[in-house]
Structures are given as structure tokens and as C-alpha cells.
Amino acid sequence: MSKALVIVESPAKAKTIEKFLGKNYIVRASMGHLRDLPKSQFGVDVDKDFTPKYINIRGKGDIIKSLKSAAKAVDKVYLASDPDREGEAIAWHLAHILNIPEDQACRIEFNEITKSTIQNAVKHPRPIDIERVDAQQARRLLDRMVGYQLSPLLWRKVRKGLSAGRVQSVAVRIICDREKEIKAFISEEYWSITAKMREKPKSVLFEAQLTLIDGKKAKVEDESQAEKIKAELEQAEFTVVDVKRRERKRNPAAPFTTSSLQQEAVRKLGFTSRKTMMIAQQLYEGLELGSLGHVGLITYMRTDSVRLAESAQQDIRKYVELKYGQSYLPEKSPVYLNKKSQDAHEAIRPSNFELPPDRLVKYLSKEQLRLYTLIWERTIASQMTAAIYDTLTIDITASHFGLRANGSTVKFPGFMAVYIESKDDEEKEKDITLPALTVGQILNLDKIIPKQHFTEPPPRYTEATLVKVLEEKGIGRPSTYAPIIETILARGYVVRVDKKFEPTELGFVVLDLLKQYFKTIIDVEFTANMENNLDEIAEGKGSRVELLRDFYTWFAVDLAHAEEEIGHVELPVEISDVQCENCGKYMVVKHGRYGDFLACPGFPECRNTKAILKETGVSCSKCSGNIVERKTKRGKIFYGCQNYPTCDFMTWDMPLKENCQTCGAFMLKHNLKNGQSNTLCSNEACTTRPVIAEKKVANVVKKAKTATKAKTKVKGTVATKKKEKTKSE
Structure with missing residues (x-):
């Protein structure tokens, strides 16, 4: 049986694929690009049709040597870099290094790392796509x-x-x-008018908004106009003139593309785009799942497509029917249209629908699990029925004014039982229940609430x-x-x-x-x-x-x-009110890698620099100095005393100006894991402090001491046995 070499980009992927292909395949990783343009020079020959000068990347010599050696020992080489233009270029560079002809069927690609997909890929190699390589170059x-x-x-x-x-x-x-x-932007004032009313004297209150004045769209520009309308409405009779009941559907969002995954991970998980892509790469390349071994969990994470494979749609339908019931399944699988014509890959989805997030809790890190859950829920929801709302619109007249009350309740949750897409600056949709009113009905006014607003800039x-x-x-x-x-x-x-x-x-x-x-x-x-x-x-x-x-x-x-035209551009200098203690000059604000800082303008004679400290307005409980905001080298905010290192007070929680009612120490804003926050006393000895964290610390210390004692005991036993052995010899 002939042997074959498969070259992928990462060791994690190599490990997963080798398991699927068996003993006749050797799988190695190129660790990304092996050749690139030189860093020390331009590297493009403009006069010769922009010919690039590629060189082997410094530090990749051992990998190149190892791959060449492995290629000589096999009958066939498959280049399995990522299925995009960058991956195609990596394959092209590998072909050059290993002397593989461009027209040879050596390129394989796959959208997910599963056994059937990998085994099918090696059966259908193709030549390197030079047009995709040209686009990357x-x-x-x-x-x-x-x-x-x-x-x-x-x-x-x-x-x-x-x-x-x-x-x-x-x-x-x-x-x-x-x-x-x-x-x-120039902000403009406007007012809203809300009427609180009820059907009968003791029934539940509901709200209606002023929408019309003399049959035209209401526009209230200042307080005097608002107060005048309020006075008129307080004397008016409120009559129901129209009641409309409708059903409204809300459709699920399409499965994730690279872009929509990055956006949603920022909004729902607080991940940066870099972090999202890094974790998605780990999920795609595969992770250890106990007895299942190394498993790739999602499809390729660089895609513009919202398409799902038919086999995936069928797997999702089986899962939804089993978990939620037939009523949550549409008659046919929803089809989502791509904005662009490219459709080389599927959307980002789980590779195996028999691995829901709850099965992976003990194998994945917290962040991996959160991102996998997001992808899982979005994919499942995309194939479910629309949510159905019962909506009620009530139009009311009062003198020459028109008011409207809008109510909405979920009749059937549909896909929302699994996942709801978030949007920027969107208020969460709430159920608003209105009473069952009839046309001609007279309502009881409780109060009129005028509210001032200002238009906001983008x-x-x-x-x-x-x-x-x-x-x-x-x-x-x-x-x-x-x-x-x-x-x-x-x-x-x-x-x-x-x-x-x-x-x-x-x-x-x-x-x-x-x-x-x-x-x-x-x-x-x-x-x-x-x-x-x-x-x-x-x-x-x-x-x-x-x-x-x-x-x-x-x-x-x-x-x-x-x-020729540009002279030296002088950057504007922001002068602070802080004097340099070395030379007396007023220090200036400089922009550095880790944020702004103060520097002496007498540089290079005076090299004094200082951090810009943002005061919290709270005094340190240890030395009465000011507590200021500081940043770690990675940009994470913490709070410490301005007298550091003399005073070592430090906390990750934001100090608040309010004081504890029990002991008088200042309070802290403590962020919780679920994105919410609460307040707690900064005094660790205060009786209001939660003891959970302290118990955890105590347990950790206790376990550490127990482990140390056990280790010491084992060492003592081993030492005793060695002595006995020596004596007997």
C-alpha cells in the first residue's frame, strides 16, 4: 500500500486528521506560511511586471527541512491548507518548496474536520487554483x-x-x-406626552402616546407647549375610536458568517474580533473530548456564506423535533440568500449535531464553550419556525388630540425558545398587555406625563x-x-x-x-x-x-x-498643569502604546515621564490618599492608591463615592460573570461582605496544605525505604 503525506497549517488540525486517515497517511503542519516577501526590503520588482521576491521565512528552516524529508519518503503529497485564498497561496508556496508541478492534482480542501469529509477530500484532489493565488498575491x-x-x-x-x-x-x-x-451635530429639544389611563376606576393602568394634533403628526418643541397640551388633555374626555388586532411574525436570523459572528460575539460575549477568530480557530481545528479523542467542532470560520448543507439541515430538524417538538419545525428548511455571489463554503455551524454544548462543559474552556454555544444556538434557531406575536393597537381621541396605545405579547416563541439575535442600541422587546377595549368606550384618565428629550448625535x-x-x-x-x-x-x-x-x-x-x-x-x-x-x-x-x-x-x-511638497508636520502638543520635579517645565501629554502619559518637554536632556492618573474621588482606606484608575500592560483597568508603592491598596472593582451603612467604608461596583453588577463594601472585615469568595480561598489554602503534607509524607516514606535498601545491601 502506497504512503501519502498530508500537509495542513496547524499541529492541532494535523492531530485530528491523522486519526481519521489511518496508518497509510502521514500528517504534518507547515505552521502557516513558509515563504513571504522580505521584511528588510521592498521585495517587488516594479519594472518586471511587479514580480515578487519571495524568501523562506526566518525560523522556518527546520520545518522546511522536515517537510522535504517527509515528502521524499512517500508516494503522494496532498496540500491541505485552509480553504480560502490565503490557504491556496500557502499551498502554492509549499508546491514550490517541494518541487510539485502546478498542474499536479495535489490540492485538497475541506470545510469541516470530520471523518467522512476528510476521507472524501483525499479521494478528490485537484491542481492548485492559480487564479485564487493571483488574487492573494x-x-x-x-x-x-x-x-x-x-x-x-x-x-x-x-x-x-x-x-x-x-x-x-x-x-x-x-x-x-x-x-x-x-x-x-446641533441638538434640538422635543417633548413627548404620555397619558396614563385605565378602563375602569380600579382596573390596571396602561399608557398611550400623543401622536396627533388637529389630525397632523404631533410635534411638541418646548416646555410651554407641552404644559399647554397637558392642561387641555387633563380636561378632555378620552374615547376609543379604533381597535386593531393583528398577528406579527418575527423570523430567525441567518446562520453565522465571519462578519456576523464577530459582531454578535462583541455584543453578547464582549469578545474582540481577534479573540473571536482565535477561539473559532481552536474549535475548527479540534479539541480533546475524552473518549471521543480530538474532534473538530465547527465548520471553517472564514466565510461569507449563510448556506447550510442539506445533510446539516436534516440533522438540525431531527434535533429540533426531538428537543422542542414538531410545532417548532417549518414545513421546509429555511433558505437564506447570500449578499455576495461567492458560496464556496457553508455558514459557520457545528460539525456534529450530536454534540450539544451541555455535553462539552468538562472539555472546553469557559470562553470556548461560550462561543460554541453561540454558534450552536444561532444555527439551530435559523432552521426553526418564526416567532408569532399578538399585537393590539388602540387609537384614542381626546378633544382635538389623537393618542395611540400599542400592545404586543408572544403567542408562540418559535426560534426564540433557543436564540434571539441582538442589535446595537436596541431596546429589548417586552410584552405589553392592553385591556380588551371596544370602539366608543370612555376611558378614565390617571395622569398626563410630559417628558423633555433632546435629539442625539450619531x-x-x-x-x-x-x-x-x-x-x-x-x-x-x-x-x-x-x-x-x-x-x-x-x-x-x-x-x-x-x-x-x-x-x-x-x-x-x-x-x-x-x-x-x-x-x-x-x-x-x-x-x-x-x-x-x-x-x-x-x-x-x-x-x-x-x-x-x-x-x-x-x-x-x-x-x-x-x-516634494510636504514639510515636517508639527503635531499639536497638549500642555498639562503638572510641573516636572526635575527641571520645573510643564509636562506635555504624549500618546504611547499603552495609552496617554506625561513627558517632560525638555527631552532628551530631561527624560522624566509620569502616568496620567484618573481620580475616582474616593479616598484610600489605608493611607487617605486618592484612589486612581490605572491600567495593566494589556490595557485592563484596575484601581489603586496614588501613593503606590508606599501604599499597596489595589482592587479590580470600581470604587464608588457612596459609603457602607454598616461600617462607613466606601462601596465597590463588582462585576458579575453574567454581565450584571452589584455593590459591596470595600472593607473585607465588614459583616455585609459575601463570604463565598473567602471560603473558596480558605478551601484552596486548606487543600494546598493537605497536598503539601501528603507530598512530605510520601518523600519521607521513599527516603526511609532507600535507607533500608542501602542498609540491606
Whole structure:
């Protein structure tokens, strides 16, 4: 029997696949890319049709040597890198390293790591798809041209360490444009009028909103108008003029794509895009599940498709019928349409519907289980019946005013028994029950409530809403969203404040520079069109060389013009009221990798720096100093005394200005695991403190002492036996 070598990207995946293929297959991992453009030079020969200069990546020599050796010892080599353009390029580089002809049927791909899928894949190898490789190379070379020629310009003209990217610069623009909208926004006052009334003197109260004045849409602009309407309504008779009963359906959301998974994981789990993709990769590649061995738990996590395989639909239907009953199954499996034509992969779904989350609790980490549960519930719900609401709308007249009461109750939960999609800035839908009224019925008024409101500016982008707008505008690809966000944060172009992105002064300066000299690079439409052009290359409808030539023709002209025209750009300096204790100068605010800090403007003669401390307004219980907000190197917030290290007070919980009614110490806001929070006393000796945590600590200490005693006893026994043995010898 001939032997075959299968090369995948990661060791975890290799372990799972080797188990499925048996003894005639050797499975090895390439650990991602083995060849790339050099870091120390441009690496693109512009004069020779943009020929890339690829070199073996430093540190990958042993892996390359091992793979070459393994390839010589087998009859067949299968390249099984990830099933996307990046994976196709990795396979192409591997073929070059191992001297495999491009037209040889050596490429296999699979969307999920299950036994049947893997065994089927090795039966149907194909040649490497050069068009997909060309699309990946075109993207790589475009990014190299921008990054390696525009970034050094920013170093020389603005500040060292900056960078400009073909896609990241557009992301910064989107955030900056939103900030300008917010600053330009002029808030307007308006009022709402709510009438609280009841059917009979002692029946339950319900609310109706003012909607019409003299038959036109109600518009209440100030307090005097609101008070006038209130006075009129208090004297009016309220009569029911219309009652409408309807059924409303709410359909389930489609299964996850890469983008929708990232958005929902931000909203429901608080995960960053990077964290979501990292954990999804672990679930896809496989984890140890006791007697089941190493199992891949989800399908490939980089996909634009919302399609589910027919076999998966049937498995879900069996599960739903067994768990929830026939009434929760639609007659036919729902079909979801893809926004884009690409449909190479399925949506992200569980690989095995016999492995619900509750079976995996003891095998998965907390974060792995949370993400797997999210994917499981979304997938199951997508194939269930719609939820049905009973809605009731009651129109009421009072003098020349019109009011409306809306009620809604769940008649049948359908898919909502499993999962409800969250949305940004959405109020949760609540059941509102209204009394069964009839037309002509006179109602009893309880009170009129006028309420002042102000129109609000558009909100800053959260990670979820930024990912959503990048996808909607066609900027980048879902697999690139996480590195884009990380880069613009690391460069100091934006900061994350209360989970929202806020541009820095540096971000505005760099963006204005790019707008003036590289207008096309930061044009949203141009960047989106470039993605479409890359898609066309992957489909065999475009040329890599022509795309690069068209781009570089004008980009080189813009570069030369900017180099000549731009002088040194002085960044605005924010001067603080803190004096340097070494030289007396007022310190200035600097932007660093871990946030803002104070630095002496006398650098390099004076190198004094200080952290910017955000005061909480609470005094330390140990030394009466101020408690301030601090950050770990990874950006996690904690609270400590300003007199550190003299005073060692520290807490992860936010100090509050209110005091404990029992002992007088300040209170803390303590975040719970379920996303909720409660308050507790900062004094650990206070009788109001929960003892659960203290008992846990005591138990841990007790176990540790017991283990130490047991270990000492074993050591003593072993030592005694050794002595006895020595004596007998």
C-alpha cells in the first residue's frame, strides 16, 4: 500500500486528521506560511511586471527541512491548507518548496474536520487554483506597495513608528468622519406626552402616546407647549375610536458568517474580533473530548456564506423535533440568500449535531464553550419556525388630540425558545398587555406625563458597528477586520473609550495629510472597488499584473509629489498643569502604546515621564490618599492608591463615592460573570461582605496544605525505604 503525506497549517488540525486517515497517511503542519516577501526590503520588482521576491521565512528552516524529508519518503503529497485564498497561496508556496508541478492534482480542501469529509477530500484532489493565488498575491503586493512606500514618508514627515495601509487608513477615515458628524451635530429639544389611563376606576393602568394634533403628526418643541397640551388633555374626555388586532411574525436570523459572528460575539460575549477568530480557530481545528479523542467542532470560520448543507439541515430538524417538538419545525428548511455571489463554503455551524454544548462543559474552556454555544444556538434557531406575536393597537381621541396605545405579547416563541439575535442600541422587546377595549368606550384618565428629550448625535462606532460598516461598504474582508482594528489602535490613530472608538489628534493629522496628498488611497469607494477587482482575479476575469500596473502608475506620481511638497508636520502638543520635579517645565501629554502619559518637554536632556492618573474621588482606606484608575500592560483597568508603592491598596472593582451603612467604608461596583453588577463594601472585615469568595480561598489554602503534607509524607516514606535498601545491601 502506497504512503501519502498530508500537509495542513496547524499541529492541532494535523492531530485530528491523522486519526481519521489511518496508518497509510502521514500528517504534518507547515505552521502557516513558509515563504513571504522580505521584511528588510521592498521585495517587488516594479519594472518586471511587479514580480515578487519571495524568501523562506526566518525560523522556518527546520520545518522546511522536515517537510522535504517527509515528502521524499512517500508516494503522494496532498496540500491541505485552509480553504480560502490565503490557504491556496500557502499551498502554492509549499508546491514550490517541494518541487510539485502546478498542474499536479495535489490540492485538497475541506470545510469541516470530520471523518467522512476528510476521507472524501483525499479521494478528490485537484491542481492548485492559480487564479485564487493571483488574487492573494495581488492583495499582498498592493499592501506591500502602500505599506513600504507610504509609511516611511509618514516617519520622515510626521513621526517615527506611524504606518499607512490601504485598508486601515479607510477605517481611520470612517471613524474620523463619524467624530466630525458628532462635533457638528446641533441638538434640538422635543417633548413627548404620555397619558396614563385605565378602563375602569380600579382596573390596571396602561399608557398611550400623543401622536396627533388637529389630525397632523404631533410635534411638541418646548416646555410651554407641552404644559399647554397637558392642561387641555387633563380636561378632555378620552374615547376609543379604533381597535386593531393583528398577528406579527418575527423570523430567525441567518446562520453565522465571519462578519456576523464577530459582531454578535462583541455584543453578547464582549469578545474582540481577534479573540473571536482565535477561539473559532481552536474549535475548527479540534479539541480533546475524552473518549471521543480530538474532534473538530465547527465548520471553517472564514466565510461569507449563510448556506447550510442539506445533510446539516436534516440533522438540525431531527434535533429540533426531538428537543422542542414538531410545532417548532417549518414545513421546509429555511433558505437564506447570500449578499455576495461567492458560496464556496457553508455558514459557520457545528460539525456534529450530536454534540450539544451541555455535553462539552468538562472539555472546553469557559470562553470556548461560550462561543460554541453561540454558534450552536444561532444555527439551530435559523432552521426553526418564526416567532408569532399578538399585537393590539388602540387609537384614542381626546378633544382635538389623537393618542395611540400599542400592545404586543408572544403567542408562540418559535426560534426564540433557543436564540434571539441582538442589535446595537436596541431596546429589548417586552410584552405589553392592553385591556380588551371596544370602539366608543370612555376611558378614565390617571395622569398626563410630559417628558423633555433632546435629539442625539450619531453614536461612535463600537467594534461590532465598525465591523458592520466595513462589511456594508465592502472595505477589506472579514478575516482582515481584527488586524485592521488592532493596527489602528496600536498606532495611536484611535483609542477605545467605554468600548467605543474615538480618533486621536494624531489620527486626524495623518488623515488630513492623506486626504490632501493621497485622496484615492483613503477613498471608500475606490477601496471597495479594489476588493471587487480582486474577486474578479480569483474568478479568472481579471489580470493581476494589469491591476498592479494601473494602481502603481498614479500611486508613484502621488508619492513623488508628496515627498516634494510636504514639510515636517508639527503635531499639536497638549500642555498639562503638572510641573516636572526635575527641571520645573510643564509636562506635555504624549500618546504611547499603552495609552496617554506625561513627558517632560525638555527631552532628551530631561527624560522624566509620569502616568496620567484618573481620580475616582474616593479616598484610600489605608493611607487617605486618592484612589486612581490605572491600567495593566494589556490595557485592563484596575484601581489603586496614588501613593503606590508606599501604599499597596489595589482592587479590580470600581470604587464608588457612596459609603457602607454598616461600617462607613466606601462601596465597590463588582462585576458579575453574567454581565450584571452589584455593590459591596470595600472593607473585607465588614459583616455585609459575601463570604463565598473567602471560603473558596480558605478551601484552596486548606487543600494546598493537605497536598503539601501528603507530598512530605510520601518523600519521607521513599527516603526511609532507600535507607533500608542501602542498609540491606
